[in-house]
Amino acid sequence: MFRLNLKIALRNLWKNRGITAINVGGLAIALAAFILIAMYFSYETSFDKQNPNYNNIYVVGRIYPEFKTNYTSPPFAKAIKQNFPEVENAGITKKGFFELTIKNGKQTLFAKNFMQADYNAAKILDLKPTGGLEKPAGEADRLSYLSKESMQVLFPDKIDNKPEMVGMGASSLGINSKINGTIINNPHSNVTFDGISIGNEIGQGEDYGMNNYTTYIQVKPGTDVENLEQKITNLYRSELLKGETDQESIDEIKKISTFLDPLSNLHLKPKAGNDTPYKILIALSILGILILIIACINFTNLSIAQATKRAKEVGVKKVMGAFRFQLTTQFLVEILVQCFTATILALILAELILPKFNNLFQVNLSIWQIDNDLLWQLPLILLSITLIAGLYPALVLSGFKPALVLKGNFSTSKQSTWLRNGLLVFQFSIAVIFIIGLFIINSQLKYMRSQDLGFTANQVVYIKNLTLFNKPAKFEPVRDKILKIPGVRLATVATDVPNGAENGSNGYTVNGLQANIDFVDVDFDYFETLHIKLKDGRFFSPSFKTDTANAAVINESAVAKFGLKNPVGQTIRGCNMDYKIVGVAKDFKAQGFESAIQPTIYAIKNPCGNYKTQIMLKIEGNKMADALIALRAKWPEINPKDGEDFRYEFLDELYGKLFKKQEQLQSVFFAAALLTIFIAILGLFAFAKYITNGRIKEIAVRKILGASDIQIFKLINSSFFRMVLLANVISWPVAYILTKMWLETFAYRIDLSVLPFIASAAITILLTLFTVSIQAKKAVKANPVDALKYE
Structure with a gap:
């Protein structure tokens, strides 16, 4: 059978x-x-799922009235471990701020992320050096490892796991360091690195004001995480309040809380980050x-x-x-x-x-x-x-x-006919949603590419650098040498470049109003290099001696945050010093289009700031190639700490990476729209063929009775036209809601227009009429005698 x-x-x-x-x-x-x-x-x-403690690991973060952050201070992890028995272990890590140069003879490795971790964090994150995780002997000792890929760059013929001596930085510096072996760098993890330094403790001597570390805790199975979260918040507040007598500061500290973010969240939807x-x-x-x-x-x-x-x-x-x-x-x-x-x-x-x-x-x-x-x-x-x-x-x-x-x-049966028609309508409804989505994604990306960013990234070169230029006097001779290169118009250094990365933040007070705002530590010509526009006052200038002592420039968002009417000349206090506002810069989109422009203060001197290492040069377009060749040749003389290791990136390419995810979505929607239309048209073609063949005798009779070809075409197309029109009417509200939700993920976005909806209707109706008409043409051109000769 x-x-x-x-x-x-x-x-x-x-x-x-x-x-x-x-x-x-x-x-x-x-x-x-x-x-x-x-x-x-x-x-x-499935990121980090290979970690045996995957379900019990959390990142400790801080919540301020204006923002959330995953960065915490070194003493906090130890305090959590000492106070809460449900916490099995607590440790900290710190990402590298430099692209570290490591050498072995002629072999050079540029380690973009040489991370630090204490021994407890290494255990929590299940870091596995070849030969097993060892505890450093002394409190100040460090064990350094390179990933397998990085080790192969430096030692291509290495087959053992013995320690190796390597050079750090420029060859002329003569700085050597010991690499203890290789470590597994799992690319399917949120914790990735080129190399890592593991110590018993890191961040010794740093207090609760140094929030540059990530704190990981491992809790016991069955722990009430919400209750633990509240207890950690109380602990953090009590630690900050120790020795504090200023009532205003006490009130501000009471507004701060903490959160626990599961390891499973970190890759796709961190609580303090982008969930795009x-x-x-x-x-x-x-x-x-x-x-x-x-x-x-x-x-x-x-x-x-x-x-x-x-x-x-x-x-x-x-x-x-x-x-x-x-x-x-x-x-x-x-x-x-x-x-x-x-x-x-x-x-x-x-x-x-x-x-x-x-x-x-x-x-x-x-x-x-x-x-x-x-x-x-x-x-x-x-x-x-x-x-x-x-x-x-x-x-x-x-x-x-x-x-x-x-x-x-x-x-x-009629039920089958209704089902067939209903399924066809549903099919085209999905296709219409994809078409509308594609049009709107394209419009948003076009808007992002054409919108005024508030600064100019073109012809700006970002040079990677190891030297700390926190004082203008240290960068001045470097700037002078750089500016002697033909084609280089401007040179500056800062803690951050506008590439979407988060800036540091701190508490600042103006006229009694306190708020946490971003800070960027800069040097002379920072605004001019990026072509940032001036709203009021002036930018920093060597002509004003006080600019290196206590001058500050704030942006328009900071003016709005503090409600200032005449900001130039007013005082803004932060990091235990008073700044005089000398200018207001127009807002610019340093973090891209998904995040709103943050209130920001720019200063040359900042006791609580970060290291100024990011060198940016404005170079004439027609002299770009020659200037870069000259810079590479003279870099050992210009900046001896980097020596022969001259590396650079174009700022517009760095900023363009912010559009990567949306460009991926655009590509996928384009493919999906084509696929859905293709599959729907395939089904429509076959369905039209079946319907037309089923009505071949009816068409023959109508032709004998005098029906014209146009009338026959209209007869066959009418039912399909109504179904596709109905599909558009059904899908428009759904598409509107979905695309509006997507656009709301952007702080700066287009307004929804009616054009994509009309275009989707025109495309689907035209494709339907064309597809059905191909089948109808065969029936119209057929001889009625062939269809009726058996009757």
Whole structure:
């Protein structure tokens, strides 16, 4: 019986090979997209899961009235461990501020992130040096390790794990250091590094004002995290209040609280950070599911449309004694064969597309990995789509009544017709949402690229540097030498460059009003190099001796924050010193478009500031190449600490990386829109063919009675036109809500216009009319005699 059913299935699929090809092809394309997205989802949601304490590790962060931050001070971790028995361990890490140069003879490594960690943090994060994690012998001792990739750069022929001596910084400095071995740097972790220095303690001597560290705690299983969070807040406040007598400061401290952020949150949706990657991942997942649903709708629709061709087969089998369960099983097996074929094709397509997908999302996914979740996901997906796409058609086919179908007057029920039309409307509704989304994403990206940033990144070169230039007198000779290079117009140094990174923050007071605002420590010509516009007053100038002592420039947002009417000349107090405001800079988008411009103070002197290491040069465009060549040649003389290690990046390229995630979303929406339209048009083409063939005699009669070709075209297109129009009307409110939610993730965004909605309607209606008209043309041009000669 099975062999007979299999033969019937194969013959039927071959007889209707056009419809079969559309079914299998559309499903294969959708499945390939779904497989890639499922792999990416699994990858993005499994960061750090290899850590045995994954569910019990938290980052301790601070909450101020204006912002949240993951950065804390060194003594806090020890205080938490000492006061709360439910905390098993607590440790701290610190990211490197420099791109550290490490040398072995002619081999040079530029370590972009040479991290520090105490021994407790290394245990919590499950850091694994080759040979095991060792505890440093003394309190001041450090054990330094390089990642396997970094070690291979310096020692390409190394096969053992013995310690090695390396040079640090420029060769002329003669600074050597010991590398104790290699350490596993898991790229599938939130804690990544080129190298790491592990000590018993780090940050000794630093107090609660030095918030440059990340605190990790490991709690006991079953700990009430919300209760612990409140207790840590009380502890932090009590630590800050020790020795504090100023009532205003006491009131401010009471407003500060802490939070615990699970390790599982850090990659996609940190409490103190940007959750755009999480939102994009959810959007991608929904896209993948919707594309698969559209393909399943095609499958269901075309299977129901083909039902009349199988009616007599079902009738004969029922008369011969076949049960409905047997017929349902037979048709499900037929559909399983098609779905299985589609799955094989999908795997081939996914493998072909995977290199471009990896390049787009900067990942290294592979289908053929032993630990790939697809090994158990694919059988479930195959079974699911077989049931989703095939169960209803199988029940419809197996439910035919023999007495009706063998008389030849069978027709599918009104319920089936309504279902077919409803599924087609749903299919096009999804396609319309994707088209509208694509238009709006393109508009927002175009807006971001064309909008005035408030500063000019073009022709600005950011030079990576190891020297600390906190005092203007130290940078002045370096600036003088740089400016002698032909083409270099301006040179400056600061703690931060406008590349989207967060600035430092501190508490400042003006006219009795205290607030936490960002600070950036700068040097002369900072604003001029970046072409930041002046709103009021003046910028820093060597002509004013007090500028290096107590002058400050604030931005427009800071003026608004403190409610200042005439800010120039007023005093702003912070870090135990009084600053005189000499100018107001116009706001500029240093953090990109997703974050609002932060109130910021710029000063040359800041006792609580960070290191000034970020050198920026303004170079004439037509002399850029020659200037960079000259700078490289003369850099050992200009900046001996870096010596021969001259490295630079263009500021506009650094800033452009802020658009990366949105550009990824744009690419995915473009592919999704094309896929959904293609699959929907495939289904529409086959469905129109079926409907037109079913009305061939009606068309012949109408032509004999005098109907024109235009009237026939209008007759066939009218029902499809109404369905697609209905799909647009249904999808517009959904698309409006979804795109509005996405746009609200940007502090600076476009206004929603009606144009994308009208364009989506025009595109889908034109494609529908074109597709249906291709089929209608065959019916219109056919000879009526051929259709009616048997009547």
